[in-house]
Amino acid sequence: MVDFLGSSLTVASVIFSVLIFALLVRRLLGVRMGLLRTMVAAFVAGALGPTVLQAILPAPPQDQDFLTLGLYVALLSGFVLIVAMAILVVIEALVPTGSLPGPLELRRSARARLSRTRRYLHILRVVARHGLSRFLRGRVHRGLRTAPERRDLARSLRRALEDGGVTFIKLGQQLSTRRDLLPPEFTSELAALQDDAPAVPWPQVRDMLETELGRGVEDVFSFLDSQPLAAASVAQVHAGRLLDGSEVVVKVQRPGISAEVERDLDIIARLARTLADRTEWGASLGLQGLVDGFSEALAEELDFTIESGNMRSVAAALRAAGTDGIRVPTPHTDLCTPRVLVMERMAGIPLGSAEEALVALGEERRGEIADTLLRVVIDQLLTSGIFHVDLHPGNLLVDTDGTLAMLDLGSVGRLGSVTRANVGRLVAALGSGDSQAATDALLELVDRPEKVDERGLEQEIGIIILRFTTAGSTDGAAAFGALFRLVATQRLGIRPEVAAVFRAVATLEGTLTTIDPGYDLLGATRAAGVSRIARELTPEAVRTRVVHEVATALPILRRLPRRMDRLADAAEHGRLSVGVRLLADPRDRRFVTGLWHQALLAILGATAGLMSVVLFAVAPGPLVTPEIGVYHVLGSTLLCISIILVLRVLIVIFRRETDEG
Template sequence: MIDFLGSSLTVVSVIFSVVVFALFVRRLLGVRMGLLRTIVAAFIAGTLGPAVLEWILPAPEVGQDPLTLGLYVALLSGFVVIMAMAILVIIEALVPDGSLPGPLELWRSGRTRLSRTRRYLHILRVLAKHGLSRFLRGRVHRGVRTAPERRDLARSLRRALEDGGVTFVKLGQQLSTRRDLLPVEFTTELAALQDDAPPVPWDRVRRVLESELGRDIADVFESIDPEPLAAASVAQVHAARLLDGSEVVVKAQRPGISTEVERDLDIIARLARTLAARTEWGATFGLPGLVDGFSDALAEELDFTIESGNMLSVATALRAEGTAGVRVPIPRTDLCTPRVLVMERMAGIPLGAAEERLAALGAERRREVADTLLHVVIEQLLTSGIFHVDLHPGNLLVEADGTLAMLDLGSVGRLGSVTRANVGRLVAALGSGDSLAATDALLELVDRPEHVDERGLEQEIGIIILRFTTAGSTDGAAAFGALFRLVATQRLGIRPEVAAVFRAVATLEGTVTSIDPGYDLLGATRAAGASRIARELTPDAVRASVTHELATALPILRRLPRRADRLADAAEHGRLSLGVRLLADPRDRRFVTGLWHLALLALLGATAGLMSVVLFAVGPGPLVTPEIGVYHVLGSTLLCISVILVLRVLIVIFRRETDEG
């Protein structure tokens, strides 16, 4: 028992000593290092240091005088400390701190990595099955230059995305609206992607509802239909009645869908970065940025509280505009959670199945409904700044009197005031046929490359405007498609919010045609642009605009005469000077200070090293012991200081290179 306690105390004391020594080494090094690697370096140095030093300088005999033994112990301590610091510097150079996961993190991520690997293999099998694996490598593939070849490839891509699962189907649906990136054969084929899915059994849906609401569904709903109204890949919808008698719709997220989407988004992001680095087409399309925007949109779609807030925002904007022909279901916010959405039930039927109802309205009423929808979308884009991105026929309900109801506001676009103003300028310029103003507005909406052929861009936009202004021209898809292709060929980077505008306009083309097959979208757009210009030029609008600008500029104007007088007086008396504060930015001061500290440490280390060499050369000097002189002691001390200072400089250099990389 005593031997066991003695052994345990020995082990504990050794561990304690190693940890304390490791903390001392980390403090002396001046950079915060991982505790595990510091303990490993301290243990290696403490184990091998005495043997290495004895090989360089034999240890004194046991009978030596205490001063000699003390000096050797001090030298051994300094040598072990320097050896531990050197090991840390080498480890930092080879394996930077934070580049490898810790043991606990590695253990936790093991199952995730295994699941991701299986998913990778499944995706690769799907790509190989549909003949798409050749596009994961190489440069330009000349087998897709003709329209039939592109249609075959687009068909294979659509099938592969369908086999890939919900995340890839959503990605394909978003790509179907990017006419600025993909040829028309691809956008047409990808538009056929269906988001249907087999319904989830009611028992599982019930568990989701009770888990999210925190109570039995009988305490919330008077009744709820176990048969879903619709089932999609992300959620399914059930009709229900609340205890107060209100008819509502309950949207419940599929169990486990968030984990699946999160894993697939990580895989898609990794694939995008790899393809952008290794293939020409991946770099041309800017896949990483495209995937980042898609990931953000899909993350919003999976959080039903965001959709609830979007509904309230859009409904408020519609009330402010006084629009009576378009409605948005009002959510019951007290019953909405990230995975459950409860909203009022609308009485209409989906636009895609409402041909008989629309026919009963008559041609004039159908045109009015289409005009109302176009007016609402334009007002959302140019006034409120929050708009429905994916307003396809499946997301609109038609009531008996022609009133429309917007559904599925999980993903909406948001435009700031500057972007809204530029979009308005673009619409107005297209409506008036001003190619110069349209070019300026377009360049304000996109990310300009270093060199832009503005004259050529203006000529191309002028040609596109002819499609808007030519009498009888009604091919809106061709006109907007030409604008998208122009943006792509000019290498103009499209920001996500601007891409959402293009997506909304492209989707609106098919939607208004479903309402009124003969609807002249181009003519209506021209009229909307002209109407907006006329509205901005009314006396009240001009007066409001001038008042706003004056209110903004008035404080500056009031101070301007006094400042001009001061400048004139200073110039007259020769006191006018220009003062520039160097290093006014704290980041600049920190940078210069850091450089100065590194240079000072390097200078002190080099000086200490040179002095130690000189002392060893002129030694031994006055003897401290029969074999050791004062110069040897001082030289050894200065050598230790020199090595420590140089190691501090090196560790900072390695750490900075790692952070910048």
């Protein structure tokens, strides 16, 4: 019992000593380090330091005088301290702080890493099965120069994305609209991706509803069909009726889909970083930015409360514009949660399967419906700033009287006032044939590289205008495709919100031709633009705009004469000067101060080291003990100080490089 107690006290004292020593090391380094790695460094230094020092300078015998023993103990303590600090600096250089997870994080993420590894293996098997492995390495691939070869690769890519699951299907659908990034063979093939999935069993749907709504299904619905109207990879919808008799559609998220998408998005982000670093095509496409935008859009789509808010916003914009002929379902907000959406059931049938109903409406009425849809999209893009990104025929219902209903508002685009103005300028310039104005508007919409051939860009846009906007041209899709290719050729980066505009317009082309096969998108766009300009030039609209601009500029105009008088008076009396404060920004001051501190530490460390060398060279000086002189003590002390100061500079350098990387 006594031996056990003594052993326990010894272990406790060692741990306590190592802890105190570790805290001292962290304090001397001047940088916050992890306690675990600091204790490891202190323990290793405490174990190896005495042995190393004894090999350099043998320890005095135990019967030596007290002063000699005390000096050796002080030297040993300083040596061990320096060794511990040096170990920490080496560890920070090799394994920077934060690059490895802690033990608790390792334990929590073990299951997630195992799941991600299995998913990685599944994706690699899919990639290999469809012959895409060669594109994960190398920089140049020669077998894709002809259109048939590109079509074969696009077909393999589509099949691989379908086998990959919901996240990869959604990614392929978004890529199908990016004509600025991919050749037409790829966009055409990816547009055929199907987002169908087997229905979720009714008991699971019922459990999800009761969990999300916090009450039984019978307490909310008088009727709820157990057979879904449609089942997709993210959610499925059921027809139902509320207790008050309102006909509704209930959209229920598939169980576990959120965790699956989160895991896949993490994998896609890692793959994008790897491909951008290792392949030429990955870097040129800007995969990292593309994946970031896709992740944000898909995260919004998985939160049904966002879709509920989008429906209310779009409906409010339609009411403000006084638009008739297009409706948006009204959500029952008290029954909407992140995974359940209850909304008004709209009358009509999907536009993609409404050929007979459209024929019955007549050719003139079909043209009116297409005009209404185009006008609504233009108003969304240029006025309200919130627009439906994916208006394909499956997201529109058409009633017997021709009324349209917008569905699936989970992912919408949003444009600020400046972007809306630039989009309007671009559309107006294309419609009027002004290539110079179109060039200026396009450059305001994209991320400009350091060097832009503006004259060449203007000439290319002029050719597009002449080719596709002259009388008799009706190929709107080709016009937008040519604009996409021009943007890619000129290396102009498209921001996500602008890419969403192009995607919406490109999708709208097919929808309008579904409504009216002979619809002239370019001609209708020009007519809508003229009509919009006419509305903006009415006396009432001009008066409103002038009043707004004057109200905004009036405070500035009122102060302007007084300020001009002050400037003139100062110039007349020779008191006009311009004051610029050096380092006015606190960040600049912190940077210069930190740089000066590091330089000062380096100078002091070098000076202390040189002084210690000089003292050792002229040692021993006055003797403190029979073998140790004052110069030995001072030289050893200065050497310790020099090493500590240099290590402080090194640890800050390594930490800064890690933070910047």
